[in-house]
Amino acid sequence: MDARSRLSRAIGTPVLFCRHANRLYHRRLGLRRCNAGGVDPFDADWDNLLVLDACRYDMFERRADLPGRLERRESRASTTVEFLRANVDGRDLADTVYVTANPQLHQHRESIEARFAAVVDVWRDDGWSDEHGTVLPETVTERALRAAEEHPNKRLVVHYMQPHYPFVGADADFDGGDFTDAEADEENVWVQLLQGRLDADRSDIWECYDANLDRALPHVEEAMRELGGKTVVTADHGNMVGERAFPIPFREWGHPRGVYTPELVDVPWLVYEDGPRRAISESTPGERDAAADDVVAERLRDLGYAE
Structure with a gap:
């Protein structure tokens, strides 16, 4: 959906118009990208950067019992694409x-020039769980450990999908649909909540959201202990669960791009050191295999990115 189509839809839907107005405020009428x-997480000193998708600082502080020193940091982004554009492009x-x-x-490879030594797309083929409509955290950890063996002299960024929707760590039904079913509706669950089309208590939603993080944490801890060296656990952005937005104070859900409330940009920064540091060296970036556009689109819909 292009910018004109988004604006047209926003004008026709009051709550989306309010979101668009808030975005203009936070981005200073488009002067900030x-x-x-x-x-900038890539400027920091680490051997391994473990990224939890859509994990708020307060959520991580409450739920995570991981070794290391926890701090609060502010992300440059409120979506993954924004995170990549701001830090990688x-x-x-x-x-x-x-x-x-x-x-x-991969979806934005034409507009985001990423010069990594290598990219491991875990969401392809056998890394994808058709049953859950996502990539499970144990699969990500397994691929990360394999990548560390194959690239012993490289820094490693490991991007987990959880606690981002779909919710694989909980079992809950709400009026209007199964909140845990990635096939239930092409519009993501946060949009349904934003527009009042899903009847659910915030406490029930938090239970699902928390459970999704809980599902990932043991596998994150395994990666921390097995990879060795200096590891940082962080997030690309947060998520709003019915809190009031700013400056227009409507109840916001999900992680809209270009909106920088504390719930959306306050992220964890957990530092854990275990054993000798990795000797890092550069290499020529390798060629990436193309994936079929329909496969990528299907993956993104399952993950709740359909607009």
């Missing part, structure tokens, strides 16, 4: 391998 107050990352469960880098 990302959250100017956010930090046009950058020389020939010393880094990107292992990802999220198809967004």
